Amino acid sequence: MSGTTQPSGAGVSLRRSQPRYGERVIEAVLFVAALVSILTTIGIVVAIVGPTIDFFREPAVTVWDFLTGTEWTALFAEDQQQFGVLPLVSATLVTSVIAMAVAIPVGLGAAIYLAEYASPRARSLFKPTLEVLAGIPTVVYGFFAVSFITPNVLQSFLEVGTFNKLSPGLVMGVMIIPTVATLSEDAMSAVPQALRDGAYGLGSTKRQVATRVVVPAATSGIIAAFVLGISRAVGETMIVALAAGNQANLSLNPLELGQTMTGFIAQAASGDQPTGSIGYESLFAVAALLFAITILMNFVSIRLVRRYREVYE
Amino acid sequence: MTVTELTPRPHTQPPVLTGRGHDRSPKEHGFRAVLLTCLGIGIVFLAVLLVYVLLEGWPRLDLDLFRNQGSQISPATAGAQAAIYGTLWLMAGTALLILPLGVMSAIYLEEYADPERWYNRLIEVNIQNLAAVPSVVYGILGLGLVVRGPLSLGPVLLAGMIILALLVLPVVIISSREAIRAVPDSIRDGSLALGATRWQTIWRTTLPNSVPGIATGSILALSRAIGEAAPLVIIGVALTVTFNPASVYDRFTTLPMQIYSYAQRPQEDFIILSSALIIVLLVILLAMNSVAIFIRNKYQRRW
Numbered sequence: 001m002s003g004t005t006q007p008s009g010a011g012v013s014l015r016r017s018q019p020r021y022g023e024r025v026i027e028a029v030l031f032v033a034a035l036v037s038i039l040t041t042i043g044i045v046v047a048i049v050g051p052t053i054d055f056f057r058e059p060a061v062t063v064w065d066f067l068t069g070t071e072w073t074a075l076f077a078e079d080q081q082q083f084g085v086l087p088l089v090s091a092t093l094v095t096s097v098i099a100m101a102v103a104i105p106v107g108l109g110a111a112i113y114l115a116e117y118a119s120p121r122a123r124s125l126f127k128p129t130l131e132v133l134a135g136i137p138t139v140v141y142g143f144f145a146v147s148f149i150t151p152n153v154l155q156s157f158l159e160v161g162t163f164n165k166l167s168p169g170l171v172m173g174v175m176i177i178p179t180v181a182t183l184s185e186d187a188m189s190a191v192p193q194a195l196r197d198g199a200y201g202l203g204s205t206k207r208q209v210a211t212r213v214v215v216p217a218a219t220s221g222i223i224a225a226f227v228l229g230i231s232r233a234v235g236e237t238m239i240v241a242l243a244a245g246n247q248a249n250l251s252l253n254p255l256e257l258g259q260t261m262t263g264f265i266a267q268a269a270s271g272d273q274p275t276g277s278i279g280y281e282s283l284f285a286v287a288a289l290l291f292a293i294t295i296l297m298n299f300v301s302i303r304l305v306r307r308y309r310e311v312y313e
Numbered sequence: 314m315t316v317t318e319l320t321p322r323p324h325t326q327p328p329v330l331t332g333r334g335h336d337r338s339p340k341e342h343g344f345r346a347v348l349l350t351c352l353g354i355g356i357v358f359l360a361v362l363l364v365y366v367l368l369e370g371w372p373r374l375d376l377d378l379f380r381n382q383g384s385q386i387s388p389a390t391a392g393a394q395a396a397i398y399g400t401l402w403l404m405a406g407t408a409l410l411i412l413p414l415g416v417m418s419a420i421y422l423e424e425y426a427d428p429e430r431w432y433n434r435l436i437e438v439n440i441q442n443l444a445a446v447p448s449v450v451y452g453i454l455g456l457g458l459v460v461r462g463p464l465s466l467g468p469v470l471l472a473g474m475i476i477l478a479l480l481v482l483p484v485v486i487i488s489s490r491e492a493i494r495a496v497p498d499s500i501r502d503g504s505l506a507l508g509a510t511r512w513q514t515i516w517r518t519t520l521p522n523s524v525p526g527i528a529t530g531s532i533l534a535l536s537r538a539i540g541e542a543a544p545l546v547i548i549g550v551a552l553t554v555t556f557n558p559a560s561v562y563d564r565f566t567t568l569p570m571q572i573y574s575y576a577q578r579p580q581e582d583f584i585i586l587s588s589a590l591i592i593v594l595l596v597i598l599l600a601m602n603s604v605a606i607f608i609r610n611k612y613q614r615r616w
Contacts, residue, residue: 027421
């Protein structure tokens, strides 16, 4: 050592001695794999937009008639076809409202219980049980709606036919309970204990803490859960295809049958419409509307979450 | 909270020191009962559904179900052999597609991507969005681009595998990312300090430690794919097929599709048959979920 404090290796570069091309290639390959998800979105848009444009170019269709027409007979013989989407929208609206009327209160109630009342043991028992509901295939729910709920439950005290909007709506609501409950509970569990302790210190009861402190503090997460639930209800296909009926029907009466947007897509697709026919194109136009609605709701949910988000340490 | 709510209550009752006294009032009990009812609704519904399906399907849970092919004419002896084979084929093919794609995307996003770059943020937001797109829309993608249009594969196994893989890919990516993120940085730093390159660190240290999490997430995603019927209905998969698929270019049907076709028939024999097939499907899903939970409990390390 010559008296300087410099380390002896000061002249040695710590950079890699040779370029690692292999590492670069690997990173590029991984990036391409991550791009598959972008390609999926582009694929969805491309698949929907082309036939939708063709659909609106047809002489029998205008955008205005499509959005405001009250008759939907897209799969009828050519001279009887009507392309007003409102009957399909009305059925989607009714089934989704019924589903959310079940899923929002019940899911939120279950979430408050799990987050604020349940002992750790009870939670570890109830939460997975509730999540089993989310794992059951939707075709099973559809079967249950049409062969049990409608004939054995609804028809015992209501005047309803084999197909109606109430039964699929109710079953869809139960299906969405775990979505709402799990996401809301996560949001409530993230509320810091100090807020609860503060409220208890002021003499609040458990119920007051839950409803006036925890739920308001978790609003953003709870709203996101609701919106995700709605978009699941709007997009759900098998339950309505089996239990709501296959006939477009402009009606807000839940006891009447009706065909939802997704129900029509399923029916038109399984009917083997030839490529390029107006029936085939109408399927994509309805899908475009459905896709636009769900994207819009995702967007609203992200905005709402941002606006109401409370950030805790 | 507004100021008025914070003003002290008038002392109509002796001061409560524990807070417990309030919790025993009827209002509190009522609220608690309402919450429990909410929880109960889901659980009771699940129980009724399972009991109904078991009671209805039990008489037809015989060997004919596995030995015979589907039939719309003789529900009393019809089976679902082709549908069971189709489901198994689909499960294997979808797994082969989602595992490499999902894990590679997750590694890129967790280990390489600079979140400040716009394209990485775009990928991330896009994956979140895709996870919320209804499955029927993936069916539209498949119908327009895979089954007809550019690829024109027809409603064959390969088309079904591609569509179901794309459908659950966001779920696989999200759960794999969580598994990779759970490996602490100190482990990576240790490897890098010993002179390993970035990729050597990932391949020999990070990835082996996140395998249980990735496996659990992928199996759960796969079980979701297996139960899907909507996208397959859209791409025009046959409801009943009477031959077992032999390659990925064969036409096929699956258990959910077969259930969908039988469930449209109101006759008692078809209800029984659907129920029996639902039991088979639920047993498969239960087995997959059990394996996933077993892996999680047995191999998951807590750091």
